[in-house]
Amino acid sequence: MYLVTVDDSKCTGCGECCEACPAQILALEGELCEVTGDPSECLGCESCVTLCPAEAITVQEL
Ligand code: SF4
């Protein structure tokens, strides 16, 4: 299990992470990225972390 957290104060709503997530659990809600899918489906690949230009995402193994 992984805990995916988006820092709303940093997210610019670019959508990069949403497009890249292989588990498709990230989506834009308004102008901010949110974990909209089932968090337990996160693969821990950290593509979102790597791609995010705002360094807004953290992925923590639980
Ligand atoms: S770590 Fe990978 S699977 Fe998990 S939210 Fe980020 S891109 Fe999606």
Ligand code: SF4
């Ligand atoms: S890649 Fe970063 S800045 Fe862009 S939508 Fe995702 S969390 Fe927000």
